[in-house]
Amino acid sequence: MSYGLRVRxxxxxxxxxxxxxxxxxxxxxxxxxxxxxxxxxxxVSYLQTVQFAIGLEGQKAAHxxxxxxxxxxxEYRAYSFIPSSDSIIYVFAYT
Amino acid sequence: xxxxxxxxxxxxxxxxxSKYRNMSYYSSGYVEAYNSDQxxxxxxxxxxxxxxxxxVCLRPSVGSYCVVTRIxxxxxxxxxxxxxxxxxxxxxxxxxxxxxxxxxxxxSEDGNVAFDSRFSYLKIYATEIIQLSTxxxxxxxxxxxxxxxxxxxxxxxxxxxxxxxxxIESWLFFYIAGLYRISSNTVRVLFLLDRQATLxxxxxxxxxxxxxxxxxxxxxx
Numbered sequence: 001m002s003y004g005l006r007v008r009x010x011x012x013x014x015x016x017x018x019x020x021x022x023x024x025x026x027x028x029x030x031x032x033x034x035x036x037x038x039x040x041x042x043x044v045s046y047l048q049t050v051q052f053a054i055g056l057e058g059q060k061a062a063h064x065x066x067x068x069x070x071x072x073x074x075e076y077r078a079y080s081f082i083p084s085s086d087s088i089i090y091v092f093a094y095t
Numbered sequence: 096x097x098x099x100x101x102x103x104x105x106x107x108x109x110x111x112x113s114k115y116r117n118m119s120y121y122s123s124g125y126v127e128a129y130n131s132d133q134x135x136x137x138x139x140x141x142x143x144x145x146x147x148x149x150x151v152c153l154r155p156s157v158g159s160y161c162v163v164t165r166i167x168x169x170x171x172x173x174x175x176x177x178x179x180x181x182x183x184x185x186x187x188x189x190x191x192x193x194x195x196x197x198x199x200x201x202x203s204e205d206g207n208v209a210f211d212s213r214f215s216y217l218k219i220y221a222t223e224i225i226q227l228s229t230x231x232x233x234x235x236x237x238x239x240x241x242x243x244x245x246x247x248x249x250x251x252x253x254x255x256x257x258x259x260x261x262x263i264e265s266w267l268f269f270y271i272a273g274l275y276r277i278s279s280n281t282v283r284v285l286f287l288l289d290r291q292a293t294l295x296x297x298x299x300x301x302x303x304x305x306x307x308x309x310x311x312x313x314x315x316x
Binding site for chain 1: 102104105106109110111112114115116117118147148150163164165166173187198199209212213214215216217218219222247249250251253255267269271289290300305306307310312
């Protein structure tokens with residue numbers, strides 16, 4: 001190890017090394033079916049992020065999530081035979 | 096950064112800071128089902144003992160299929176699967192409470208734990224944007240340098256069609272995007288049957304794919 005931080009657990013397993021990329025959770029929240037929304041996260045426009053929705057209900061459509069400047073926005077989806085679902089919105093930074 | 100700690104990796108990427116939280120390993124296990132008739136058997140992954148609705152990461156064995164069908168908060172996450180599927184659940188680190196007398200704990204500005212050396216952390220190795228269509232019904236994703244990772248497929252697309260069967264029956268076939276493991280470093284994103292139902296006679300509808308691009312996370316702990 002030339003420099004940096006290496007963290008081990010009590011069994012000496014390395015849980016964090018200097019080449020790892022662990023995620024940091026910027027936001028998690030619930031979006032209701034058939035509703036759109038957004039949240040401002042100052043500085044998020046400069047971060048490498050991944051944002052997505054996990055649908056909570058079967059045979060329904062989860063929200064679409066995207067980044068717009070310092071805002072994370074989400075929009076519901078609904079189609080013939082496929083109504084909108086409640087979703088959990090996640091925003092991760094990984095740099 | 097006005098206070099706290101910031102730790103970067105060798106690529107100058109932030110590993111830990113005192114502003115945001117992390118996601119930590121909480122539990123793991125596997126499910127198995129071997130009925131090859133579609134729709135595949137629906138099985139539940141227990142999440143009732145986890146402090147918050149977790150992010151569940153899946154790894155079908157080579158030759159196995161899985162698709163997330165629904166989540167019942169504080170109860171089960173349901174998947175349809177054929178074969179063997181490993182999983183792990185992770186949740187926000189500050190929700191965990193494990194007694195320990197050693198290690199490093201970093202708090203965020205809001206007083207919650209941002210990092211704790213007792214936990215294993217979710218690592219995202221890669222993300223892939225995938226859009227299926229009526230002309231591209233599956234897509235193979237290779238991750239050459241990442242062996243046997245787990246996956247999270249978000250915003251799954253849907254496919255359905257209605258077919259007239261015989262003289263008086265119409266059937267609706269409803270598919271959702273899921274995973275089929277090809278090898279240790281290749282996974283196929285494809286549509287798997289989620290339900291079928293009879294409709295009043297006379298209905299037909301062409302094969303239609305719905306949904307915006309999906310995100311496939313390639314992860315591990």
